[in-house]
Amino acid sequence: MSMQRLTNVIRLTPRLSAVAMQRNNTTNASHSATVPHFNTLAITSPKPFVFHVELNRPKKLNAINREMWLEIKDCFEALAINPDCRAIVLSAAGKHFTAGIDLSSMLSLGQQLADSDDVARKGVVLERTIKLYQDSITAVELCPKPVIMAVHMACIGAGVDLITAADIRYSTQDAFFQVKEVDIGMAADVGTLQRLPKAIGSQSLARELCFTGRRFEATEAERSGLVSRVFADKEALLKGALAVAEDIASKSPIAVQATKENMVYSLEHTNQQGLDHIRVLNKLYLQSEDFAQAVAAQLTKDEKPIFAKL
Numbered sequence: 018m019s020m021q022r023l024t025n026v027i028r029l030t031p032r033l034s035a036v037a038m039q040r041n042n043t044t045n046a047s048h049s050a051t052v053p054h055f056n057t058l059a060i061t062s063p064k065p066f067v068f069h070v071e072l073n074r075p076k077k078l079n080a081i082n083r084e085m086w087l088e089i090k091d092c093f094e095a096l097a098i099n100p101d102c103r104a105i106v107l108s109a110a111g112k113h114f115t116a117g118i119d120l121s122s123m124l125s126l127g128q129q130l131a132d133s134d135d136v137a138r139k140g141v142v143l144e145r146t147i148k149l150y151q152d153s154i155t156a157v158e159l160c161p162k163p164v165i166m167a168v169h170m171a172c173i174g175a176g177v178d179l180i181t182a183a184d185i186r187y188s189t190q191d192a193f194f195q196v197k198e199v200d201i202g203m204a205a206d207v208g209t210l211q212r213l214p215k216a217i218g219s220q221s222l223a224r225e226l227c228f229t230g231r232r233f234e235a236t237e238a239e240r241s242g243l244v245s246r247v248f249a250d251k252e253a254l255l256k257g258a259l260a261v262a263e264d265i266a267s268k269s270p271i272a273v274q275a276t277k278e279n280m281v282y283s284l285e286h287t288n289q290q291g292l293d294h295i296r297v298l299n300k301l302y303l304q305s306e307d308f309a310q311a312v313a314a315q316l317t318k319d320e321k322p323i324f325a326k327l
């Protein structure tokens with residue numbers, strides 16, 4: 018459809034536009050988002066359509082225990098379908114972003130394994146645990162709303178798994194990262210080995226980091242592309258991350274979510290498969306009211322359109 022025809026369509030459908038405006042005015046008039054509650058995560062909605070998720074076990078350096086693994090999954094699955102949420106910032110309370118998996122909960126797992134003498138049954142316990150933790154991290158990647166990680170100080174082990182599942186990563190100058198699994202005698206198994214090489218685009222560096230478990234600082238993380246912006250301190254980091262989230266949240270949720278879905282899909286498919294995928298999405302989405310509204314606004318240099326909830 019040509020631009021001119023689209024503008025005509027929107028002009029010639031006053032009923033549709035009026036209904037959309039009415040619904041949007043109602044939905045945006047007050048900012049009263051439904052915010053889920055968790056024990057290990059603090060969730061707020063500081064701006065319309067923007068959610069802020071904080072890892073919230075500061076006294077335990079936000080070490081990820083079983084409850085937090087479960088809650089990360091539940092949280093991102095809930096935000097995935099929450100129409101008040103269009104962009105998410107994930108940061109952490111206290112001194113560090115996260116010390117990685119809670120090593121005390123690893124000891125409890127060891128105890129659970131010791132309860133059975135049977136190798137196969139121990140294997141099933143481990144299989145289920147690993148799958149649960151993998152699904153927790155993958156919920157971030159599968160969440161259709163863009164997720165911005167805002168990292169300060171230590172981001173260790175499972176923290177790297179977590180941030181590499183996100184769409185955008187920012188950090189403070191004092192941030193440092195460690196793929197520390199080898200140091201606790203295991204191969205990382207919840208996402209770093211799959212996602213880190215793609216995030217930084219260098220197999221050589223990714224393998225060095227994963228084999229050695231060495232600490233790398235914000236400057237190297239930025240140079241390698243693991244983070245795309247480094248801020249002076251945590252206050253500036255959150256301000257910057259929330260501003261980007263607010264900008265994303267002002268766009269058509271159909272457009273943004275289709276963009277994420279296709280970019281995630283394209284990471285693991287050929288260019289042609291990616292093109293086929295977006296073609297199928299867009300044969301539906303280009304019929305959306307959002308598309309007509311956004312094109313008309315671009316053409317007429319109108320104020321930013323207000324999009325209906327999704």
Ligand SMILES: CCC/C=C/C=C/C(=O)SCCNC(=O)CCNC(=O)[C@H](O)C(C)(C)COP(=O)(O)OP(=O)(O)OC[C@H]1O[C@@H](n2cnc3c(N)ncnc32)[C@H](O)[C@@H]1OP(=O)(O)O
Binds near residue numbers: 078113120171
């Ligand atoms: C199926 C499994 C899938 C997932 C696997 C994931 C694996 C991983 O995450 S591997 C990485 C595990 N984490 C670590 O090895 C981190 C070890 N900790 C540190 O390097 C430092 O503590 C840190 C840099 C995070 C912070 O240093 P800082 O000087 O600020 O504090 P500390 O004095 O070292 O620590 C304070 C107390 O916190 C306890 N602690 C630290 N990390 C953990 C942790 N991951 N789990 C539980 N507790 C932790 C530390 O022992 C201190 O305790 P206390 O002595 O009682 O004060």
